[in-house]
Amino acid sequence: MHMADALLSPVVGSTMWVAAAGTIYCCSKKVNSELDDKKIPLMGVLGAFIFAAQMINFTIPATGSSGHLGGGMILAILLGPWAAFLTMASVLTVQALFFADGGLLALGCNIMNLGVFPCFVAYPLIYRRIAGNNPTLGRITAGSVASAVVGLQLGSFCVVAETVLSGVSELPFAAFVLMMQPIHLAIGLVEGFVTAAVVSFIWKARPEILSAGPDPEISKKESMRPLLVGLLLVALVVGGGLSWFASSNPDGLEWAIHKVSGQEELAAKEEGVHGVLARVQEQAAILPDYGFKSSSEAESAEPQWTPVDPGTSVSGLVGGTLTLAMAAVVGLLLKRRSRVA
Helix, strand or coil, X not given: CCCCHHHCCHHHHHHHHHHHHHHHHHHHHHHHHHCCCCHHHHHHHHHHHHHHHHCCXXXXXXXXXXXXXXXXHHHHHHHCHHHHHHHHHHHHHHHHHHHCCCCCCCXXXXXXXXXXXXXXXXXXXXXXXXHCCCCCHHHHHHHHHHHHHHHHHHHHHHHHHHHHHHCCCCXXXXXXXXXXXXHHHHHHHHHHHHHHHHHHHHHHHCHHHCXXXXXXXXXXXCCCHHHHHHXXXXXXXXXXXXXXXXXXXXXXXXXXXXXXXCCCCCCCCCCHHHHHHHHHHHHHCCCHHHCCCCHHHHXXXXXXXXXXXXXXXXXXXHHHHHHHHHHHHHHHHHHHHHHHC
């Protein structure tokens, strides 16, 4: 559900940039005073995990479409909403800058659509009410599925609203929303069950992470290192290997655009703000579309018998490392500032 610049006007794009920056500032102040030191490395590792997970598109049967994990609910449940939003912003920034996944003008929209609704709407109003302070496997599953569906439905609706308000495409509101909401309902259901699986695994390994407050006795006895190493290894395997097998079908947004307009991707303007940002992104993207820059010609050649793609593997490893570093540095800087204050 990463929006491209072609869908947005400079006014809408810049407005959402301001909204995203303001939300990041508010989250930074909260994290500055509330984040547990032990969750700082968890921010980085979960950021790498979500980056890798978003590389894997899964097929939506009987549609010709695909979806991928958003990850906002996983982050919100395990980190709390404030740190989760900062981590999601780190993931999306790395994707846009270094992999040309989502436009630079659209970065503010993508941060708000994929961050605000899971972290500040679905998590407190749905997941927390269902899971409660002492979660069980059933409550975690029910809360994860319900909150993932609601968060993705709200985010996909905002994609439609931002596109229509921009007025730079000819996508009509009614037809666009009728394509976007059902396909993202299916994607949300898959995301909900994946979220439940990840959260349940961590709940069994370190239950205090999901409790109302950390248990100092458990925290003293048990190190976070095994959990962090395990998540990091999963991120490396997913980003470096399993990403080869991602579905080649268009994602939910591309699919909806194709159904409405007949095109999977709309062309952005080559002049003005769109053109400037496109050139900046082209220069910054070290592995555009999660592959080597020279691989576009190879893609047109006959497919190999094996799905192994070195460019995809390098992208998964580099992107995960960059995201881990960015999220962890954000957490460390905020905690350092709080100690100085």
